[in-house]
Amino acid sequence: MILDRRAVSSVISYTLLIGITLALTTGLIFGTGALVEQQREGTARSQVTVIAERLADSVMTADRLARGTEAQPETVVLTRRFPTRIAGTGYKIAVRTGGPGPRIRVDANDLDATATVPLRVDSGLAETRVNGGTIRIVYDPTASPSLEVRNG
Amino acid sequence: MADLNGRGQLLLLGAFALAITLVALTVALTASNYTGTLATESDEISQGGHTIAVRESVERDIERLIVRANGGETGRSPRETILSSAVPVIDEEVAAHHGDDGRRVSATLTGSPFTPGVRIKQTGSGSEPFHDPVDSDPKWRLASSTNVRNATFVLEKQPSPGVLATDPDDGVTLVLGDWSADTAAWEVTLFRDGTDWKLRVTGPSGTSRTCTRPVPITGAEMTVDIDAATMDGDPCQALAFLEPTSTHDIWFENGNAVRGRYWLTVEGTQSSIGRTYSSDNADDVLYSATLDFRYVSSSVIYETDVRVVPGELS
Numbered sequence: 156m157i158l159d160r161r162a163v164s165s166v167i168s169y170t171l172l173i174g175i176t177l178a179l180t181t182g183l184i185f186g187t188g189a190l191v192e193q194q195r196e197g198t199a200r201s202q203v204t205v206i207a208e209r210l211a212d213s214v215m216t217a218d219r220l221a222r223g224t225e226a227q228p229e230t231v232v233l234t235r236r237f238p239t240r241i242a243g244t245g246y247k248i249a250v251r252t253g254g255p256g257p258r259i260r261v262d263a264n265d266l267d268a269t270a271t272v273p274l275r276v277d278s279g280l281a282e283t284r285v286n287g288g289t290i291r292i293v294y295d296p297t298a299s300p301s302l303e304v305r306n307g
Numbered sequence: 308m309a310d311l312n313g314r315g316q317l318l319l320l321g322a323f324a325l326a327i328t329l330v331a332l333t334v335a336l337t338a339s340n341y342t343g344t345l346a347t348e349s350d351e352i353s354q355g356g357h358t359i360a361v362r363e364s365v366e367r368d369i370e371r372l373i374v375r376a377n378g379g380e381t382g383r384s385p386r387e388t389i390l391s392s393a394v395p396v397i398d399e400e401v402a403a404h405h406g407d408d409g410r411r412v413s414a415t416l417t418g419s420p421f422t423p424g425v426r427i428k429q430t431g432s433g434s435e436p437f438h439d440p441v442d443s444d445p446k447w448r449l450a451s452s453t454n455v456r457n458a459t460f461v462l463e464k465q466p467s468p469g470v471l472a473t474d475p476d477d478g479v480t481l482v483l484g485d486w487s488a489d490t491a492a493w494e495v496t497l498f499r500d501g502t503d504w505k506l507r508v509t510g511p512s513g514t515s516r517t518c519t520r521p522v523p524i525t526g527a528e529m530t531v532d533i534d535a536a537t538m539d540g541d542p543c544q545a546l547a548f549l550e551p552t553s554t555h556d557i558w559f560e561n562g563n564a565v566r567g568r569y570w571l572t573v574e575g576t577q578s579s580i581g582r583t584y585s586s587d588n589a590d591d592v593l594y595s596a597t598l599d600f601r602y603v604s605s606s607v608i609y610e611t612d613v614r615v616v617p618g619e620l621s
Contacts, residue, residue: 180321187328194332216355220609223359228611233355243334
């Protein structure tokens with residue numbers, strides 16, 4: 156016991172213990188925090204891309220339905236159910252027709268995640284901006300432009 | 308004890324931070340997994356592709372019915388009766404086959420669904436020029452202000468060549484245009500060039516396309532199916548170029564420069580097309596039928612009229 160107590164100071168032991176615990180905790184928080192953030196942004200990027208592509212597909216299908224017959228359809232409504240939040244944040248969907256042509260752009264609100272998908276449609280397409288969630292693509296032959304993306 | 312409590316709180320703080328981090332990681336990973344599900348899910352039905360497939364299937368069924376009715380009956384009224392009795396059967400089949408998972412699909416005839424047509428023909432066993440059946444005029448009007456479908460020429464190849472002209476200006480020509488002004492919007496001309504037969508399609512802008520077929524040694528006939536865009540059974544890109552978008556007067560020029568048979572169906576009645584034919588040269592048929600097609604599901608609402616015209620040139 157006497158040998159065991161040589162060169163041992165309870166103050167130093169305690170300080171070392173606190174220091175090591177602090178260092179480990181801080182490293183854990185910063186390390187995993189960065190990992191989580193990286194994973195979150197990657198996920199958000201994947202999600203906006205998938206949502207933009209799926210929505211573009213639906214808009215072009217609505218256009219095909221609207222233009223596929225000689226007579227103008229009375230009703231064409233496609234409803235798509237997308238998540239209201241992606242990677243823990245909301246997102247916006249914009250339909251744009253100017254510049255390089257019709258396209259859909261999906262932006263995550265708080266993250267650096269954006270996807271743009273071009274559209275090929277023959278019907279007139281309304282410029283709109285909607286929130287994520289349930290989306291309706293509506294063709295109205297009496298309206299101009301006749302094809303519009305709306306929140307469901 | 309105070310020292311031990313302080314150390315325990317630090318450990319507790321670290322454990323709490325780790326728990327929060329794990330929760331956040333779980334949220335991110337779950338969202339990532341959902342993205343994969345969203346990207347790979349097979350949702351042809353919710354995307355609307357199924358709607359188009361069902362509509363096209365109904366159109367094909369009605370097309371076959373019109374062709375069968377026009378081929379198997381005499382007179383327009385019995386042909387309409389065939390379609391009127393067969394379409395409800397198609398409607399039932401479509402509803403039963405595609406109406407699961409809460410979907411409602413229907414195809415019905417409403418109002419005045421049938422458009423009359425006249426099949427103008429020279430289909431006797433003998434091989435004749437394509438001239439006026441009444442006065443043998445080589446330039447003659449078949450119909451006025453109408454649409455046309457199922458135009459087919461069957462040209463004799465042997466013993467004498469069915470296409471006689473070697474100059475395109477003298478070749479037999481089916482013209483879609485304005486008869487009174489003698490101006491053509493579209494022309495389909497057949498002529499001979501050495502041992503080849505050529506078919507030339509000229510559009511409203513004067514642009515023309517030509518396809519060439521050597522006259523085969525065997526076989527007595529060559530079929531030009533204008534709607535199917537084939538010549539002797541092979542694709543003819545020049546015919547695919549033919550796309551009239553409005554009604555026209557229809558006439559033949561240089562009808563004596565060919566031997567064979569022909570038939571085509573124009574929209575309207577003999578009085579509306581401005582020409583009365585004998586029963587040898589025309590049948591009263593159905594030109595088209597219009598359906599009320601509805602497809603309603605949780606993700607797609609589609610209601611439209613579908614006009615079915617087998618083989619229309621457009």
